[in-house]
Amino acid sequence: MATPEQIALWRQQLAEAEAAYHEARMSGSVNRIRHGDKEVQTGRVSLSELAGYIAELRGKLAEAGVNVGGGRGKARRVVF
Secondary structure: OOOHHHHHHHHHHHHHHHHHHHHHHHHOOOOEEEEOOEEEEOOOOOHHHHHHHHHHHHHHHHHOOOOOOOOOOOOOOOOO
């Protein structure tokens, strides 16, 4: 079971990875990506690799029972 510290770290990493993905889509490059205590600076990054990393973090959070959004959510039936 994931600890609260691990969950907080994964949430932070997910936010950073999503921001890097957005930046890469807009400018075609990523300057810096941090993973835990490691930091990598790069001029270009593969969007598919970054998307895979985002999916990996979302998977870890989902396994820990954390709702990370990113979808439209459940459909709800309205009854009158």
